[in-house]
Amino acid sequence: MTISRRQVLRIGGGLLAGLAWLRLPLAAEAVEIRMQGNADGSQVWFNPIGLRIEPGQTIRWINLDPGNSHTATAYHPKNFERPLRIPEGAEPWNSDYLLPNESFSVTLKDEGVYDFFCVPHEHAGMVGRIIVGQPDRSPAADPSGQAAGGEPIPEIALRAFPSVAEIMRHGIVRPA
Structure with missing residues (x-):
């Protein structure tokens, strides 16, 4: 039996596609968000700033900023009012202060939009957004302004959030 070049290429392409599929992140695999800053400490950020994951995936924040401590804190009344x-009924989190090279993880199970911030750097616009699954398509699913209740969010932080549409379109949004 003779195999044609076309059949070899088809088999090879199938094998490569199979290997690529095996490298896709599994639901149990943690996705990393880096806490970063420039050398003089004048700018700080999360990287990525926007991310889409599947329900049950774990997010791990790691502080890679050698000059600052940071937090990963959910916007929720239990966290500093x-x-x-975050989705109603979802469990809020607060990493507490992470020193350089320390990390914190949380597993997000409820579908929806989760906004978070760094306690000492919210006023510098250090915020992020995670979308879990397929969020509700209502206007409330893309919070862009002040939410009712609690302390107001600084305007610089509100402007820093990537839109739900941008995250859904790209899957991941890096800081500008």
Whole structure:
């Protein structure tokens, strides 16, 4: 039996596609968000700033900023009386202060939009957004302004959030 070049290429392409599929992140695999800053400390950010994951995936924040401590804190009334900007019924989190090279993880199970911030750097616009699954398509699913209740969010932080549409379109949004 003779195999044609076309058949060899088809088999090879199938094998490569199979290997690529095996490298896709599994639901149990943690996705990393880096806490970063420039050398003089004048700018700080999360990287990525926007991310889409599947329900049950774990997010791991790691502080890679050698000059600052940071937090990963959900917008929730239980966290410093902040407005609710995670799905109702979802468990809020607060990493507490992470020193350089320390990390914190949380597993997000409820579908929806989760907004978070860094306690000492919210006023510098250090915020992020995670979308879990397929969020509700209502206007409330893309919080862009002040949420009812709690301390107001600084305007610079509100402007820093990537839109739900941008995250859904790209899957990941890096800081500008």
